[in-house]
Amino acid sequence: MMKKTKKPDLWVVVSIAILCAYLIFLMYPMLNLLQQSLYNKDGAFTMEYFQKFFGRTYYFSTLWNSFKVSVLATIVTLIIGVPLAYVYNMYEIKGKTVLQMVIILCSMSAPFIGAYSWILLLGNNGIIRKTIKSLLGITMPTIYGFNGILLVLSLQLFPLVFLYVSGAMKNIDNSLLEASENMGCKGVKRFFKVIVPLCMPTILAATLLVFMRAFADFGTPLLIGQGYRTFPVEIYNAFFSETTGGDYGFACAISVIAIVITTVVFLLQKWTSNKFAFTMNALHPIERKKAKGPFNVLIHVFCYGIVGIAFMPQIYILYESFRKTSGKAFVPGYSLNSYREAFKVAGNAIKNTFVIGLGALVIIIFLAVLVAYLVIRRRNKVNGLIDIMSMLPYIIPGSVVGIALIMAFNKKPLILTGTMIIMIIALVIRRLPYTIRSSVATLQQIPITVEEAAISLGSSKAKTFFKITVPMMSNGIISGAILSWVTIITELSTAICLYTVRTQTLTLAIYTYVSRGNDGIAAALATILSLTTVVSLAVFMKVSKSKDVTL
Numbered sequence: 001m002m003k004k005t006k007k008p009d010l011w012v013v014v015s016i017a018i019l020c021a022y023l024i025f026l027m028y029p030m031l032n033l034l035q036q037s038l039y040n041k042d043g044a045f046t047m048e049y050f051q052k053f054f055g056r057t058y059y060f061s062t063l064w065n066s067f068k069v070s071v072l073a074t075i076v077t078l079i080i081g082v083p084l085a086y087v088y089n090m091y092e093i094k095g096k097t098v099l100q101m102v103i104i105l106c107s108m109s110a111p112f113i114g115a116y117s118w119i120l121l122l123g124n125n126g127i128i129r130k131t132i133k134s135l136l137g138i139t140m141p142t143i144y145g146f147n148g149i150l151l152v153l154s155l156q157l158f159p160l161v162f163l164y165v166s167g168a169m170k171n172i173d174n175s176l177l178e179a180s181e182n183m184g185c186k187g188v189k190r191f192f193k194v195i196v197p198l199c200m201p202t203i204l205a206a207t208l209l210v211f212m213r214a215f216a217d218f219g220t221p222l223l224i225g226q227g228y229r230t231f232p233v234e235i236y237n238a239f240f241s242e243t244t245g246g247d248y249g250f251a252c253a254i255s256v257i258a259i260v261i262t263t264v265v266f267l268l269q270k271w272t273s274n275k276f277a278f279t280m281n282a283l284h285p286i287e288r289k290k291a292k293g294p295f296n297v298l299i300h301v302f303c304y305g306i307v308g309i310a311f312m313p314q315i316y317i318l319y320e321s322f323r324k325t326s327g328k329a330f331v332p333g334y335s336l337n338s339y340r341e342a343f344k345v346a347g348n349a350i351k352n353t354f355v356i357g358l359g360a361l362v363i364i365i366f367l368a369v370l371v372a373y374l375v376i377r378r379r380n381k382v383n384g385l386i387d388i389m390s391m392l393p394y395i396i397p398g399s400v401v402g403i404a405l406i407m408a409f410n411k412k413p414l415i416l417t418g419t420m421i422i423m424i425i426a427l428v429i430r431r432l433p434y435t436i437r438s439s440v441a442t443l444q445q446i447p448i449t450v451e452e453a454a455i456s457l458g459s460s461k462a463k464t465f466f467k468i469t470v471p472m473m474s475n476g477i478i479s480g481a482i483l484s485w486v487t488i489i490t491e492l493s494t495a496i497c498l499y500t501v502r503t504q505t506l507t508l509a510i511y512t513y514v515s516r517g518n519d520g521i522a523a524a525l526a527t528i529l530s531l532t533t534v535v536s537l538a539v540f541m542k543v544s545k546s547k548d549v550t551l
Contacts, residue, residue: 010461011378014370019382021367022389025425029404030259030396036407037252049253059234063257066231069149069221070214076154077210080306081161082203086195087299088162089169092290094300099307101537106310107159108533110490110507112219113526115152116514117313118143119224120320127316148224153214155310160213161206168202169195174286208269212262216397218493223514231258232493235399239497248407255400262395314530321527325520338520339528346525348502349509356420356505357488360427364435365481367428369470372439377448394433401426402497418500426494431487435480442476443469482540486533 040046053059084103093099121128122143129140141147172195180186180194196203221230235258239251291299324333325341343350371390374383393401405426409416416422446469454464470477492507499508506529513522 011374015374015378015380015382015386018367018370018374018386022386025405026389026392026429029401029408030392032408033252033255033400033404036248037256040249046249049249050257052250053253053257059254062229062231062234063261065146065228066215069146069153069228069230070211072150073153073157073214074207074211076150077158077161078203078207080154080158081206082165082196082199083191084158084303084306085162085165085169086191087303089166089286090288091296091299092288093303099303102307102311103159103162104537105314105530105534106156106307107163108486108490108537109156109314109530110219110492110510112223112492112507112511112514113317113490113529114156114313115143115148115220115223116510116522116526117317118148118152119514120519121313121316122148144224144226145228149221149228149230152220152224153217156220157210157213158306158310160209161203164202164206164209165199168199170285172198172286177286204269204272208266211265212395215262215265216399216493218397218399218496219511223511232397232399235397235403236493236497239399239403251403252407255403258397258400259395262397266395317523317526317530320519320523323520323523328516328518328520330520338524342521342524342528345521346506346509346513349504349506349525350528352420352503353489353506356423356427356503357485359420360424360431360488361481361485363424363428364432364484365477367432368435368439368480369473369477371432371436372443372473373465373469375436375440376443377451390436391433393429398430398491398493399497401430402494406497417498418503420503423495423498423503423505426498427488427491430491430494431484434484434487435477438476438480438483439473442473446472479540482536486536489529489532489536 037049038045038047040048087093088096088100118126120126122140123129124142126143129142132138132140143151176194176198177190180190185193216232217230218232218236221228221233222236225233231254235251235254238254239248290296320330321338322334322336323330323338324335325331325338371386375387405422406417409422416425450472451464451469454468455461459467489505490507491505492511495505495508496511499505504512506525510522510525510529513519513525
């Protein structure tokens with residue numbers, strides 16, 4: 001009598017398939033990058049590429065420049081974001097829902113669009129500089145260089161600190177604040193002695209995110225850096241200059257250095273966070289109270305002043321998009337010509353943005369749901385490894401991911417360079433962590449007994465997963481997917497390495513027209529991108545059924 005063949009466990013098959021996908025499309029390109037940095041054209045082991053970087057002041061100074069601007073931007077965002085979150089959550093602010101939406105829009109716009117906007121405002125011919133010069137005779141400094149990069153990054157990234165700290169403050173029990181007040185700890189003293197320590201784990205997490213975003217930012221220093229060269233821009237320049245000579249080794253070495261640096265920073269933050277780690281559960285959440293007198297005026301001026309300055313560039317871009325143009329120059333009057341020209345010359349870029357973006361998003365949602373289930377419900381060494389690999393792109397700069405994919409898939413047996421497929425793969429790798437984390441957080445709140453009950457009643461594992469578990473995870477899945485979507489459509493650093501004329505996206509088209517000085521079309525395209533972001537945010541808030549958004 002023949003023995004029945006035991007069917008393989010569905011989730012074992014899924015684990016192996018996802019592990020293989022990560023090994024092929026993430027680990028293989030990264031290991032190939034490392035290999036290229038350690039071997040010369042003849043295949044001999046060498047450290048000459050690393051010696052070239054550390055031995056020349058010019059290259060090493062770009063690393064120092066990136067550290068300096070990233071550290072200072074992180075400090076400034078904390079100085080702005082933490083007090084803003086405190087005031088917003090502790091006191092009644094008129095129009096707080098609109099205020100929060102504007103704050104989020106500031107963080108979700110592409111950084112290089114903010115840089116472009118500030119060029120129009122504070123560039124050599126910027127409207128603010130010209131106005132102040134004509135009225136007061138004072139020549140303001142331009143936006144270009146270190147100060148401009150710091151300004152743009154700080155105003156673009158402080159909302160992340162605000163959202164993180166706001167989320168932490170919702171877990172603070174109001175009785176703690178009442179007790180501190182009864183003991184005479186009020187106002188500024190309570191902020192530093194009670195609020196900041198209670199929010200410290202979250203503040204550290206926000207610090208890491210802001211530093212990583214600032215360190216890896218590509219578009220801002222590319223547009224306004226001029227003589228101030230940063231590390232991500234140097235990676236890009238090194239790769240494409242070396243390509244002309246057929247030697248990729250130096251570009252790969254710089255990419256490896258970037259990975260090592262971001263990994264060290266990430267591990268340092270994790271170690272620090274563990275030292276401050278604790279849990280809170282707010283049985284009595286903080287209740288906003290109305291401030292009185294001059295203090296009430298002061299906090300409103302602080303909130304709306306900071307947010308107004310941060311959002312001003314996007315308002316000005318919208319205004320510029322409706323101005324008449326003659327060639328590349330603006331002329332008196334208003335029209336829709338910039339939009340007509342934008343759709344005429346960049347219609348394919350707009351279409352590609354949605355085709356590539358939606359293609360990546362579908363794969364992200366599918367993989368995120370599976371990875372979240374494996375990590376939470378099927379814990380083992382393989383799934384633990386998948387969890388670690390899924391978060392690696394979180395600490396790897398986008399330009400490095402793009403270079404690694406080009407190096408890995410520009411030769412047989414798998415040639416993907418120049419195709420839409422490689423751009424979709426890059427976006428999936430880069431933006432998958434957002435939806436995974438959101439899905440994991442939701443699944444952790446769903447009792448496993450619900451699934452066990454369904455299986456005990458005769459439902460198969462697959463049917464239980466798709467018919468019961470996934471619908472219960474839907475809010476977390478959709479929320480994470482929308483956040484992934486917003487970062488997909490504003491992606492520049494990876495896309496600029498991988499695109500061709502046929503696969504150009506909206507962000508690349510904007511960058512192209514900004515570089516050419518065609519401000520009308522660039523403003524129209526930037527407005528279209530911002531409008532897409534606004535719609536995405538509205539959907540997020542509708543799905544989450546909350547007026548308050550936190551991270």
